[in-house]
Amino acid sequence: MISRRLHSAGWCFDCYFATTRYRTGTILRALERCGASSRIMRRVERNMLRDRMDTGFTYTNPYRRHVVMVVGRSSSGAEFINSFVHELRHLADDFARGNDIALDGEPIAYFSGDMAYALADVVCALGCDCCRNKARRKEVYYDA
Numbered sequence: 001m002i003s004r005r006l007h008s009a010g011w012c013f014d015c016y017f018a019t020t021r022y023r024t025g026t027i028l029r030a031l032e033r034c035g036a037s038s039r040i041m042r043r044v045e046r047n048m049l050r051d052r053m054d055t056g057f058t059y060t061n062p063y064r065r066h067v068v069m070v071v072g073r074s075s076s077g078a079e080f081i082n083s084f085v086h087e088l089r090h091l092a093d094d095f096a097r098g099n100d101i102a103l104d105g106e107p108i109a110y111f112s113g114d115m116a117y118a119l120a121d122v123v124c125a126l127g128c129d130c131c132r133n134k135a136r137r138k139e140v141y142y143d144a
Contacts (some may be wrong), residue, residue, distance in 0.1 A: 021051040026060035035061040
């Protein structure tokens with residue numbers, strides 16, 4: 001699993017990538033810090049314990065200005081990019097709504113680009129099949 005904590009405009013973004021069922025506790029603790037309800041946490045726990053590939057979720061607490069974004073293991077680089085972009089869109093939408101930013105303008109586009117830029121090392125490592133294969137051989141999936 002790779003994890004990153006990012007900050008922007010008073011918000012905290014906890015991002016987890018290549019998660020497995022063995023990291024369910026870590027994700028549940030992050031959701032608890034974010035203020036997720038027990039109902040949401042049970043649902044996430046059930047889904048994570050299934051350990052399916054090519055899945056993810058984003059949970060946002062706008063009152064705490066905190067987001068937890070999870071992109072699970074993926075079956076290919078292209079599937080990782082698909083899941084990452086999907087979850088990044090949820091993150092950007094939630095951030096925009098929490099800050100009264102229009103969803104169709106330049107400010108949210110710049111924010112999305114900034115988030116992707118901050119996570120570029122992860123996107124490169126997991127979104128490129130050559131890099132993914134190298135990482136598997138060297139077991140580079142780590143907690144940062």
